[in-house]
Amino acid sequence: MLQSVKAYRFFILKAHVKLCFCNFIKHEIHSVGLNDIPKITVTDIRKLLRQKGFAVQDGYTSFITKCAICSGDEKNGDSKVYVNKRTGYFVCPKCDIHGDWNILERLVKRAKIEATIKDYIEKMHQNACQFQKDWQNILDNTTSMSKLNEKEVLDIFRLFEYPYHHEANKVLSDARISTDHTTLYFPLKNAIEKVIGYRKLQAGREEESESHGMHSAGLFWCKAHKVSHNAQAILVPSIQDVLHLAAHKIPGSLVWLNNCNLPPVVLPTLEGYQKLCLWGDWDNMCTVAEKLGEERCRFVRPTDGLVTASETAAANLSLKTLVSEAKPAAHRSITTFSALRDDVYAELTNIDKVRGVKWRRFPALTRLLGGHRRGELTILTGPTGCGKTTLCAEMSLDLAQQGVNTLWGSFEIRNSRLARTMLQQFAGVPLEQNLQDFHKYADDFEKLPIYYLAFHGQQPIKVVMEAVEHARYMHDIAHVVVDNVQFMLGLGEEREGDRYQRQDTVVAAFRTFATARHCHVTLVMHPRKERESEDLSTSSIFGSAKASQEADNVLIIQDKRLTAVRGKKYLQVAKNRYSGDLGIVPLDFEKDSLSYQSKKKNKTKEDPDKLLDQYFEAYSINDQNYDISETKKSNETNKSQNTKQSTSTYLSDILSLNRTS
Structure with missing residues (x-):
């Protein structure tokens, strides 16, 4: 009876978690579909704005016009x-x-606001009011950094490991x-310097910053030093870089881009x-410059492998000089050496960054590819x-x-199943x-x-590329995975050609x-049907030779478990355009975690002295009256006698040999 009750409870718990997982897949998964x-x-x-009588100002990233909602207020x-x-x-x-x-189109076209639009606007106002209450609560329970004395500020900077001046x-x-001086709150402001969010940092967990507020449409920046507000802004990836630039009195507004992420909704703040001036990793800042307009962007080139302002300041170099010598972010269509x-020199002095992001699980x-490069x-x-x-x-999860x-386009299996696999690989259990x-x-x-792309099965390449382009722009995608090409095309009824x-x-x-979007693309492709006893090669990829020729890297999974007694599965690097290392x-697959992660083998080498001690203990003499010194003397005597005997035998053999000759 007790076992049946336990089994029933386990069944209920399992069904509940399964339902929760389904809800997680439906609502929380980041999907990109045609409607987006x-x-x-x-x-x-x-054309539409001008037809409705709105004066349009052409900005760098946006059209600027009067608001159809609050312009009459x-x-x-x-x-x-x-x-x-x-x-x-x-x-x-x-x-x-x-x-x-x-939504804006419906607001502009119709003189009277629809009921659904009114509900939408009312919801936005409620969210804004709720955030203002939350922010006021933070203001009431925290202290401004400007009101602290020098000793308190110094202690806080030491705790967060910030550069102090x-x-x-x-x-x-x-x-x-x-109040306990362990959590910092940075206000995020919009284009009119209105606080619409905040970024929370806890001591000891600086890498896990949390952003709160309305649609993350704000940025944190410091006031400009002796420069008009609209003259220049310097964009850096960390608050440490902001403090270093401020300590060196760099002219311009210092803007903190958290990990170089720049959602399009933030662009009006920098309009x-x-x-x-962009100062950070070039791979990330290249995407930022494209969104902001390359004609107004300058890039601080890495010097002697020093990528960020913090690294440069630690080397005692002049930050002001490097900012003044910032180069244009884009070259012309025809250029010279x-x-x-500067780009070539930056790559040579920053070789680790050029190699790309290193896989921790593999x-x-x-060691073979160097890393994952855009x-x-x-x-x-x-x-x-x-x-x-x-x-x-697992490689993309790493x-x-x-x-x-990362953007996943899974055309062979559904996103729910793929998400479950990656979740189990993430959990490791x-x-x-x-x-x-x-x-x-x-x-x-x-x-x-x-x-995840909300596609499955055969899809036109034009639709897929539009979705990929949109996701790259909206979410700063750096890695696109397509699994797999044959399922996306639905190759089945057409002729071979x-x-x-x-x-x-x-x-x-x-x-x-x-190449054009500076984004890494991984294509999963089926090989031709070949004999199981033969190894796959670059010519085994289905289709013409274009795939292997266009690819920078070709990875082949060789599975010999069914064709050999001691067959193994391994990943072969068949092409490596970056370094040529093959x-x-x-x-080794672990079923519990669905992982191919390399396992660290703990090789415990036996200590020779320890083995000898164990050997002598096994053959030790338990007689307490036994004198080991006598044993040593007898061993030395026997050894000398044996040596003399072997020497005399050797001489006698030589003499007998001479007699016979």
Whole structure:
């Protein structure tokens, strides 16, 4: 009876967690579908606004016009709305209304606001009021950094490991500190310097900053030093860089881009700056410059391997000189070596960064490829059922855990199943046996920058590329995974020539996207049907030779477990355009965690002295009256006698040999 009750409870718990997992997949997964792709052009936006009598100002990233919602309110006065040129997403800094282009289009076209739009606006106002209450609560329970004395500021900077100088509290005058001095709150402001969010940092967990507020449309910046507000802004990836630049009195507004992330909704905040100086990792800042407008962006080139302002300040170099010598972010269509000279030198002095992000789960793969680099195309192939999707999922998960924004296009299996596999790889334990910890693992997994295309089965390449382009712009995607190319094309009824031509078109499209958008693309492809006893090669990839020729890296899973007694599964690096290093990576699958992660073997070498002690203990003499010194003397006597005897025998043999001769 007791066992049946326990079994029933376990069944109820399992069903409950299964339901929670389904809800997690449906609501919390980051998906990108057809409905998310805006069907609007720059011409359409400008034409509609002018037809309805709105004066349009052409900005760097947005069209600026009067707000259709709050422009008639006397309190708001001359309010402005920013309409993104690429997506049509609009933001009004004064009334805190934001949304997609279809909402603004309905507001502009119709004289009377619809009931659904009224409900939407009312909800936005309620969210704004709720945030103001939350922010006021933080203000009441925290202290401004400007009100602390020098000793308190010094202690806080030591706790957070921030660079200190005598005007540090002025630089962070807008920041708030908790009563126990362990948590910092940085206000995020919009284009009119209105606080619409905050960033929370806890001592000892600086890498896990949390952003709160309304649609994350604000930035934290320090006041400019002897420069007009709209003259220049310097964008850096960390608050330490901001403090170093402020200590050196660099002219300009110092803007903190958290990990170089710049959602399009934040662009209006930087619309008023005429010149933007980007200082950070070039791979990330390249995407930032493209969004902000490359014509107004300058980039501080790495010097002697020093990428950030903090590293440069630690080397006692002049930050002001480097900012003044910042170079344009983009080259002309035709350039010379003199224009590329700084880039070449930066790569040579910053070789570790150039090699890319290193896999932590696959150190052997890192040794061969060097790392995961933007702008490259990787082909992964292998026989049917060898685990291509599972391996690719874990490789992308490894990179996502290091901050690489990843977009998955799973055309072969559904996103729910893929998410379950990656969640179990993330947890490292079988989920069905650890149901009580499911929500903990799921909450941590949701924080990873992984997005999924809401496609399955055959899809036109044009639609897929539009979704990929949109996701890259909106979410700063750095890694795109397509699994797999044959399922996406639905190759089944066409003639052989049509198959190859369509596949070549797909490969060419992703090759162009990877190079032009500075994004890494991984294509999972099936090989041709070949004999199981033969190894796969680059010529085994299905289709023409274009895939292997266009690819920078070709990875092949070789599975010999069914064709040999001691057969193994391993990953072969068959092509490596970066360094040319080729080799194999052993793959040992662990079913509980669905992982191919390399296991660290603990080789415990036996101490020779310890083995000798154990040997002598086994053959020790238990007689207490036994004198070991007598044993040593007898051993030495026997040894000398044996030596003399062997010497005399040797001489006698020589004499007898002479006699016979």
